[in-house]
Amino acid sequence: MKVVEVSLGERSYPIHIGSGILGGLQERLLQEATGSKLLLLSNPTVYSIYGPVVERAIEGASLQRSLVLIPDGEQYKDYFWAYHILTRMLQDGLDRGSLLIALGGGVIGDIGGFVASVFMRGIAYVQVPTTLLAQVDSSVGGKTGVNHPLGKNMIGTFYQPRFVWIDVQTLRTLPEDQFRAGMAEVIKYGVIWDREFFQYLRSNHRQILGLQPESLEQVVQRCCQIKAEVVSRDEREAGLRAILNFGHTVGHAIETATSYRGYLHGEAVAVGMVAEAWLAHRLGLLSETEAGEIEETIRSYGLPVGIPKEIEVSRMLSYMTLDKKARAGRLRIVLPEGIGRVRVQEITEEGLLEETLRALQRV
Ligand SMILES: NC(=O)c1ccc[n+]([C@@H]2O[C@H](COP(=O)([O-])OP(=O)(O)OC[C@H]3O[C@@H](n4cnc5c(N)ncnc54)[C@H](O)[C@@H]3O)[C@@H](O)[C@H]2O)c1
Secondary structure (H helix, E strand, O other): OEEEEEOOHHHOEEEEEEOOOHHHHHHHHHHHOOOOEEEEEEOHHHHHHHHHHHHHHHHHOOOEEEEEEOOOOHHHOEHHHHHHHHHHHHHOOOOOOOEEEEEEOHHHHHHHHHHHHHHHHOOEEEEEEOOHHHHHHHOOOOEEEEEEOOEEEEEEEEOOOOEEEEEHHHHHHOOHHHHHHHHHHHHHHHHHHOHHHHHHHHHOHHHHHOOOHHHHHHHHHHHHHHHHHHHHHOOOOOOHHHHHHOOHHHHHHHHHHOOOOOOOHHHHHHHHHHHHHHHHHHOOOOOHHHHHHHHHHHHHOOOOOOOOOOOOHHHHHHHHHHHHHHOOOOOEEEEEEEOOEEEEEEOOOHHHHHHHHHHHOOO
């Protein structure tokens, strides 16, 4: 088993990564639980596959568990479901010494972390992420939250888990499109931080797409190390953490222009990274070869690299401008200066951005 440490002083915690380690959760729970009660939070899809193993681990740790399954879907990551979970916790007599386990993808992890952070002013929680996106991104870093009709993730907290338990074997049952979408975030880490890792992803894509355990462990470990390092330096997103948004400015514009339908988040980020890489090239920051390598790598993982004609570039631009207004009038985009290095750049030449997006409608 691999262990990555997230260093945040007294809020530090380990991320355990391995293949087939879900049952091993029992021992770790025995070390962590201070009270006798626990809430297991999941959704019916994940629980039907992994519930039995996790239930055995909880039973083995002699913990009394409550179970809440929320329906499967982003639309249930909301205040009403958070309230429902809190109600069940109170009804079942959970207290400040109780533990919450979030078993599932980013939706379960985000709402679980949020509930844990506000129940009796905060109880311990554990992330057991089962999607690639959750394993490399959402379960690490302590951002929790729920959506509001007026905006995604608008209600939330920064609240770190006690530990993260990642079994890469759970990725075997993940729908293929979800796995590929997670790969967009994986590639992102290579571009923003680690050229060597980027090259690893280029040369090992067959093993990775073939879900070979050692490759998956290596990929998840490196991503967690990078995210842990960024988060350790900037827990509350005052500066450096913004680099994790590479691909997300254009990605969000695509998601908004398509009303969050038609694209998985990772797919929109994939197109966003291609657009932002080519924008960096147009601005003279990135060579044509490197922008091409980024595009090619994203394509090699079966991710989209172009913007369909149905999406109006003018609409995308107005979303980015609206976003810009919300952030004191400056459009700032994370741009690669080379593979493994990025900078946050204020975009003054919006014409170049438009040109870049239009060029992507031809691919
Ligand atoms: N907190 C953060 O820092 C952070 C970062 C990025 C994204 N997020 C959030 O994460 C959420 C998206 O997460 P996601 O992509 O994991 O989506 P998700 O949680 O909706 O999971 C995707 C789908 O896969 C299913 N699933 C999960 N694990 C499975 C498995 N092992 N086998 C079979 N099916 C499985 C789920 O039931 C769901 O249908 C969004 O709400 C986003 O806002 C949070």
